[in-house]
Each structure stands twice: as structure tokens, then as C-alpha cells.
Amino acid sequence: MKSFLFIGIILLAGLMAGVTLGLVNLLLVEPLIDSATNIENQNLINSGKSSDSPSFWANYYSYRAWQKGGEILAGAILGISYGSLFGIVFVVSKNTLPGNNIIKKSLVLGLVFWLVLYAVPFTKYPANPPSVGQSSTIEFRQDVYLIFVVISGFTALGFFWLYKKIQKKIILFAGYGGIMIITYMVMPENPDPIQMEFGLLAEFRAMSVIGMSVFWGALSVFLGILWEKTAMDKIFKS
Amino acid sequence: MSQPKEILISKSSIPRIAIIALAAIFALGLFAVGFDEGHLFSIAFGDKAFDQMYLHELSHDLRHAAGFPCH
Numbered sequence: 001m002k003s004f005l006f007i008g009i010i011l012l013a014g015l016m017a018g019v020t021l022g023l024v025n026l027l028l029v030e031p032l033i034d035s036a037t038n039i040e041n042q043n044l045i046n047s048g049k050s051s052d053s054p055s056f057w058a059n060y061y062s063y064r065a066w067q068k069g070g071e072i073l074a075g076a077i078l079g080i081s082y083g084s085l086f087g088i089v090f091v092v093s094k095n096t097l098p099g100n101n102i103i104k105k106s107l108v109l110g111l112v113f114w115l116v117l118y119a120v121p122f123t124k125y126p127a128n129p130p131s132v133g134q135s136s137t138i139e140f141r142q143d144v145y146l147i148f149v150v151i152s153g154f155t156a157l158g159f160f161w162l163y164k165k166i167q168k169k170i171i172l173f174a175g176y177g178g179i180m181i182i183t184y185m186v187m188p189e190n191p192d193p194i195q196m197e198f199g200l201l202a203e204f205r206a207m208s209v210i211g212m213s214v215f216w217g218a219l220s221v222f223l224g225i226l227w228e229k230t231a232m233d234k235i236f237k238s
Numbered sequence: 239m240s241q242p243k244e245i246l247i248s249k250s251s252i253p254r255i256a257i258i259a260l261a262a263i264f265a266l267g268l269f270a271v272g273f274d275e276g277h278l279f280s281i282a283f284g285d286k287a288f289d290q291m292y293l294h295e296l297s298h299d300l301r302h303a304a305g306f307p308c309h
Binding site for chain 2: 002003011025033063073080091128133137138204
């Protein structure tokens with residue numbers, strides 16, 4: 001019963017944060033993706049790879065409807081997924097986290113997750129709209145992105161463990177920063193050229209940052225509130 | 239006079255099964271939304287799943303917005 005409650009509040013917090021992310025993306029990111037896919041379509045037509053025909057546009061609007069409709073559902077799945085990891089780390093680390101109440105502790109951890117899983121990888125492999133990124137390089141780009149995120153995550157975890165042993169914050173920040181600077185320099189660049197106007201690219205990346213910041217903030221607040229409401233601290237020691 | 243009272247608070251440790259379940263949900267969910275190119279549906283639908291890429295297309299816009307590599 002305790003396990004069901006524990007898992008339940010974590011999944012619910014993730015679900016709510018993920019739906020929030022989907023809604024924010026529908027509002028902020030979708031118009032930019034539409035602009036980018038229009039550029040992509042024009043490039044396909046101009047290069048002769050596709051014809052400007054009714055069947056082309058019917059197919060386009062069909063899959064765009066599927067993609068747009070997926071924002072909320074995919075957001076919910078991502079929220080539940082990230083929420084699960086967040087919940088595991090929160091329950092084992094909450095006594096070490098700064099903050100005089102559970103919501104503040106959750107927000108601190110949310111900031112760490114935002115930094116480690118999103119912001120630091122973003123400096124090397126930033127979010128790109130459609131039309132940046134070729135199908136032929138997708139596996140390579142997925143591999144290097146995943147490797148970068150995994151290194152970031154395990155480095156943070158490793159230095160947090162060390163910090164708990166020796167209680168020196170400088171070790172935590174300098175160690176993580178040092179390893180990630182080396183990782184940044186060693187990891188290969190995104191191989192795909194960027195052939196779109198800088199304004200649209202910059203706006204898309206800014207909206208990505210806003211969306212993911214809202215997501216991690218929402219996840220932290222939702223989990224903190226649910227943790228308090230269900231008196232989870234009285235059930236589990238950490 | 240007040241009587242001294244002994245209060246026993248029993249707290250259980252974090253259930254390992256819950257941690258394993260959450261870790262599995264994390265890995266599966268992240269793969270489905272961030273990295274799947276037809277792999278999951280190919281278990282049921284075979285190689286044509288790699289051409290249709292339903293999950294990829296469903297999560298396409300979110301992938302771009304959340305910083306995952308896409309095309």
C-alpha cells in the first residue's frame with residue numbers, strides 16, 4: 001500500500017508536469033515548428049524531391065495533425081518518465097537538500113535536474129527546430145546526445161556522493177564543472193549544417209528553454225505539494 | 239502530574255520494488271519519447287514499424303522542443 005502511494009504521487013506529479021509542458025509547447029513552440037516545417041517543405045519542393053501537389057499537402061497536414069496532437073500525450077509520457085527518476089533521487093536525497101520545507105527542497109532538486117539533464121547538455125547540443133538535422137545523422141546525434149546527458153547525470157551523482165562524504169561544496173561544483181568542461185571539449189559537434197535564419201532558430205531555442213524550465217519547476221512544485229499532502233515523510237525514512 | 243509518554247514512530251525504508259518499478263518506467267518512457275525510431279512497435283508489427291515510426295511522429299514536436307535530436 002505504501003509502495004502504491006509512493007509510486008502514485010510520483011507518477012501523478014510527473015503526469016501533471018508533462019501535460020503542463022505539452023500545453024506550454026502548444027502555445028509557444030508550435031507556431032515556430034509550423035514556420036520551420038514550411039521552410040522544410042519549400043526546400044523539398046524547390047529541390048525537386050517533392051512536388052507542389054494536393055497529395056503532398058494532404059499527406060503533410062495529415063502527419064502534422066498527428067504530431068501536434070502528440071504534444072500533450074508525449075509530454076505526459078516524458079513527464080511520467082522524468083518524474084520517476086526525480087522521485088527516486090528525491091526520496092534518497094531529501095534530507096541532504098537545502099530548504100526548510102519539502103517544496104523548497106523539491107525545487108532545489110528540480111533546479112539540479114534542469115541543469116544536469118537539460119541546460120548543460122543544451123550548451124553542446126541545443127534544441128533545434130525541424131529542417132535543422134538530417135535523417136542520415138539521426139543515430140549519431142542521438143548517441144552523442146545520450147552519452148553527454150549520461151556523463152552529466154553520473155558526474156553529478158558521483159560528486160554529490162563525494163560531497164555527502166566530505167561535506168565540501170567546492171568539491172561538488174568544481175568537480176562537476178571540471179568534468180563537464182572536458183566533456184564539452186571532447187565530444188564531437190553536431191554534424192548537420194544550420195541553413196535557416198538565425199531569428200527563428202534563436203526564438204525556437206528560447207521557447208525550448210522556457211518550456212523545459214516550466215516543466216522542471218512544475219514537477220518540483222507538484223511533487224512537493226503531493227509529498228506534503230500525503231505526509232510521505234512520516235512513512236519513509238531516507 | 240503528567241505521566242511521561244513514550245511515542246514510538248515506526249518508519250519503513252524505501253521499498254526496493256518501488257524503486258525498480260520507477261526506474262523501469264523512467265527508462266521505457268524516455269526511450270519511447272526521446273529515442274524510438276520504430277523499435278518498440280517493431281516487436282508487434284515487424285520491420286514496417288521502422289518505416290511508419292508512429293511513436294517518433296507522435297513525439298516529434300516534443301522531441302524538438304525538449305532538446306532531443308530529431309529530423
